[in-house]
Amino acid sequence: MFKSFWGSQEQAASPRIQEVPQSSWYPPSVVGSNSSRPSTAGSSSSSGLNVQRPLDHSPSSSIGPVSPSEASSIIFLLKDKSVDELRKLLSDKDAYNQFLHSLDQVKIQNKVRDDLRNETLQLARENLEKEPQILELRNQCRIIRTTELAAAQEKVNELQMKRMKLLNSIPPPHCFKGCKRP
Template identity: 70%
Template sequence: MFKFWGSQDQQPQPRPQDGSSQSWYPPSVVSSPNSSRPGTPSSASSSSFSSHRTSDRPQSPSHVSPAEAAGIIAVLKDKSVDELRKLLSDKDAYHHFLLSLDQVKIQNNLRDELRKETLQLARENLEKEPRIMELRNQCRIIRTTELAAAQEKLNELERKKEETLKFYSPQSLLQRLQDAMNKTDEESENLHKQLLDGDVDLGTFVQKYKKLRTTYHRRALIHLSAKTSSIG
């Protein structure tokens, strides 16, 4: 009530908080509402401290399925409070527990199998490299030597093919038929002049002239029919 000289106010000393180690669990596991273990002051402070620390880091999206999460929680339920505290405070214990989970074992096995398959494919590719180099050299030789000769032969065959197609084309056949008609007509005219000049007798003239004119008219009919068909 009265203050004497030299007396000092007694300030309440802050009590030291119970030291707790940083949790190695994800916040979702530590603060899971489905946990059947009662909360303790140390675990509560550790959980809040861990939540505060993890909130400072960017949260990555969780890819754990509900079934896997339920399996992990079931494993944690079988552990005592001391074991859970050890997992929260001991990094090696947490790491050992993590590797003992079936989900982690499956992922590690898949990773090891993929690594082995990748290494095997790499070895097989390296073994094929000499053969690939040999085939590449052969292709280079063929391209510089045999390919040139084969290309020249191909060009010659292409030229012959074009000539053959042109020779047997409808326009070419009609033109050659027209030339044959003109030639037969000229031969018949020459034969007629020979008759007038007395170079051939009448019997021979009639026989040859009849044959030439028959050939001429046959070719003329064929030419007319082919020309009409091509136009139609």
């Protein structure tokens, strides 16, 4: 007997595979020596289905739980396979990859990835084409900062000096008659 991914007890209808070849590239948690079925994290839980996938040795891989609808579509594709075909999927990386890349979900994901890659490359090319224009604008800003800004700062300083002279020549408001400036 085994538990299905919904938690109910079911009788195993097919004979169990005695041994998975030692050359399997799956992790030990997926390939058990006494079971024909991959072990699944949370298989006794009815809240979610966590199907184990082959190890991905890239550091950026993040494998999350598989939704029940995804799992059911994959199970539908696997249910008609013979024991030998399933054993080959477990032991032959090329056969597994061929099966994996035949799945609609994977085809869609690959197309989205390729579209994003192409759009990113196009944006990068456009940015590189604008680099000479950016350098020219940066040089113009540097020229403006060194010449025009210095002239404007000098003009502001002159105007502030004139303002101070004018303010000093006007008597304070409380001293309209007879006040002397210090």
